[in-house]
Amino acid sequence: MSRRYRRKRPVPALEYPANLPIVHRRGEIIDAIHRNQIVIISGETGSGKTTQLPKICLEAGRGLKGLIGCTQPRRIAALSIAARIAEEMGDEKGVGCKIRFHDSSGPENLIRVMTDGMLLAEIQKSPNLSAYDTIIIDEAHERSLNIDVLLGMMKRLIACRDTLKLIITSATLDTQEFSRHFNDAPVIEVSGxxxxxxxxxxxxEEDSMSLAENAASCVKMIMEESQRGDILVFQPTEQDIRETIELVSREFAGRLNIVPLYARLPAAQQNKAFELGGRRKLVVATNVAETSLTIPGIRYVADTGLARISRYNPGTGTHGLPIDLISRASAEQRAGRCGRVSDGICIRLYSEESYRTRLEYTPPEIKRTNLAEVVLRLLHLGIEDIEKFPFVTPPLSAGIRDGLRTLREIGALDTVKHRRLTPSGRLMSRLPIDPRLAKMLIQADQESCLGDVLPIVAALSIHDPREFPPEKKTQARSAHAVFRDENSDFISWLNIWDAFRAGGGKESYTGRIKKFCKEHYLSFRRMREWMDVHRQLALVMEENGYRIRRMKTTAWLDKHGHFTPRYAAIHRALLSGLLSHIARREEEGVYLATRNRKTYIHPGSALKKSSQPWIVAAELVNTSRLFARLAAAIDPQWLEDLAAHLVKKSWNNPHWSQKTGTVMAEEQTHLFGFLIAEGRMVPYGPINPPEAREIFIKSCLVESASS
Known part of the structure; x- marks a missing residue:
């Protein structure tokens, strides 16, 4: 009762920045919310839709009988947007934020900003979302896996709750597909x-020009024709960024403040792209600067029209990161980075014909990723007929089958046909990580090494915390080398974790770990995230009755060069979630992976010069060739028990054994086409009773009678 009363407290006086285009459409939007259960807002970058729509919903009378929930694709955006709305409303208690490992929401909230993943997690606990009277799904044009599943969930929910309002926003004009999906919901377009x-x-000018040369030539032209206005160059890879900076620096180092911007760059260097004042600025970035970040002061954009776009092939089970042509919608997003402070100029470093022939929109993630996590989430909610789930864009049937196969591989399903979750599968669905990683934790408990595997799994669920500053790559590699284990990249992660946790000194705890990160070229932000993920996973496992214990510290190899019990236990647990990621050495530097794929150890792996006969990899990634990324040596004998539900057995040379007094046969065991065990003699009667009986009669009774 008290919670409902507090929600009904007066809404604070609402003020709107007059310079934002969406503010001038406020009345029209409020009217649409009153008249319709679902409204779609198409607002270009800079329209103000993200920060102003929650306030407009309050003005429309929403947020009184339940929360106004607003989803964001990224955690950092959710935090900053919640803070901005609270500041504009002058009401910190009225706005809460809920992201992974951070929850500032409370009973007095009128608005709750969260990641789309957090809202999906809430649906698992409360399918009717009874705590909300309005949901805003922001940045729906990104079409991430979470967004597409959320849109499908909301379509089902809207049909059951006629008091729930849904507002979908998109930064592109790809709104008709959303409108059709929600029964021709009205669309309001707002200029940005x-x-x-x-x-x-x-x-x-010449086909032989590299991307860097072409971009550098464009920057030179801009510098010659203008004296002011910052410049943003889009390149597809970090290597292209470095080459561009090197070429431009030769001529303009004294006139330009040149900074790179990409996801793996240390946070301190990323922040340089957003600093104002000083010399004219040139930012050379990947598509990280396309939609999620607004860089102030940009007047010129030079766009190569290319990006690395993640793709998954369900036929081969491999992830690819090819450099591909961006869509026309992405090109418009990039152009929208300028024109925010004055007239802008976007120079596309390709032909107009190339632009016209490109895809209109980037294919949604649901068509280019592994669907195991989506399938698991839907099955947990009791949705077994996944093919009929109301996706905005239905995934390929091959993708659904591949997701089901993955779940069967890791023991989450009884059978692919009946689609029933096992007890392990139900636990996996409650863990906020990839199902393969969840399986590792469950197996680690059985191996009595959950405390050892937990930091590794936490590391695999975040971005690589190691930093490689462009000007200090050699020093960074030397600092990282002290953690390297020649037989396992996973042990290298565990070595980093143990050293990080054991770091001593007289400084404060935060000062100590900052010093450790600086000395070892590790991202402080990502190391903190690693700790947060580890803590959250530990809590979930303990809540489900698991005991987190570490094995006694021993060497990884014994004096004969064999794996010690500790190494074996940890890697059996990891292997249980990666059974289809095994590979057998064929020749120096070349391995044969499952599905008859030739693969190579990734250059960044400690095993890149390995002669180990068998390995397992966290991921098989197709770039210039198929690479096994994050690998470890394994004993193939571990596979037979871990993959008992997947192996195929065959029997040769059935015969009467005088020694055992029964018909015996030689057993061979195959996994994904690999022969993993042979030569074992087993009783043949339970395998093929008629043939065994015939052999028994011929070999035993007949021979006995003749003698």
């Missing part, structure tokens, strides 16, 4: 650019 943007095309 404050100033016009002039689009120019400047394809390479």
């Amino acid at each position: 650019r404050v100033f016009p943007v002039d689009i120019r095309y400047m394809p390479p």
Whole structure:
């Protein structure tokens, strides 16, 4: 009762920034919310839709009988947007934020900003979302896996709750698909650019020009024709960024403040892209700067029209990161980075014909990723007929089958046909990580090494915390080398964890770990995230009755070079979630993976010069070739028990054994086409009773009678 009363407290006086385009459409949006259960807002970058829509919903009378929930694709965006809305409302208690490992929400909230993953987790606990009267799904154009599942869930929920309002926002004009999906819901288009943007095309003068040379030539042209206005260059890879910076620096190092921007860059260096003042700035970035980040002061954009786009092939079970042409919608997003402070100029470093022939929109993630996690989540909610789930864009049937096969591989399903979760599968669905990683934790408990595997699994669920500053790569590699284990990249992660946790000194705890990170070229932010993930997973496992204990510290190999029990236990647990990621050595530097795929150890692996006969990899990634990324040596004898539900057995040479007094046969065991065990003699009667009886009669009774 008290919680409902507090929600009904007066809404604070609402004020709106007059310079935002969405503010001028406020009345129209409020009217649409009153008249419709679902409203779609198409708002370009800079329209103000993200920060102003929750307030407009309050003005429309929402947020009184339940929360206004607003989802964001990224955690950092959720935090900053919640803070911005609270500041504009002058009401910190009225706005809460809920992301993984951070929850500032409370009973007095009117608005709750969260990641789309957090709202999905709430649906698992409360399928009717009874705590909310309005849901805003922001940045729906990104079409991430979570967003697509959330849109499907909301379609089912809207049909059951006529008091629930749904608002979907998109930064592109791809709104008709959303409208059709929600029974022709109305669409309101809001302009975003404050100033016009002039689009120019400047394809390479010569086919032999590299991306860096073409970009550097464009920057030179901009510098010659103008004296002010920061410049943003889009490149597909870190290598292209480094080459561009090197070329531009030769001529303009004294006139430009040149900074890179990509996801793996240390946070302190990323922040340089957002600093104002000083010399004219050139930012050379990957597509991380396309939609999620707004860099102030940009007047010029030079766009190569390329990006690394993650793709998954369900036929081969491999992840790919090819450099591909961006869509026309992405090109418009990039152009929208300028024109925020004055007239902008976007120079596309390709032809207008190339632009016209590109895909209109980037294919949604659901068509280019492994669907095991989605399938597991839906099965946990009791949705077995996944093919009929109301996805905005239905995934390929091959993708669903591959997701089911993955769940069967890790023991989450009894059978692919009946789609029933096992007890392990139900636990996996409650863990906030990839199902393969969840399986590792469950197996680790059986191996009595949960405390050893937990830090490794936590590391596998975050971005690589190691930093490689462009100007200090050699020093960084030397600092990382002290943690390297020649037989296992996973042990290398565990070595980092143990050293990080054991770091001593007289400084404060935070000062101590910051010092450790600086000395060892590790991202402080990602190391803290690693600790947060580890803590959260530990709590979930303990809540489910698991005991977190570490094995006694021993060497990884014995004096004969064999794996010690500790090494074996940890890697059996890891292997249980990666059974289809095994590979057998064929020749120096070359391994044969499952599905008859030739693979190579990733250059960044400690095993890159390995002669180990068998390995397992965390991931098989297809770039210039198929690489096994994050690998470890394994004993193939572990496979037979771990994959008992997957192996195929055959029997040769059935015969009467005088010694055992029964018909025996030689057993061979195969897994994914690999022969993993042979030569074992087993009783043949239980395998093929008629043939065994015939052999018994011929070999035993007949021969006995003749003698």
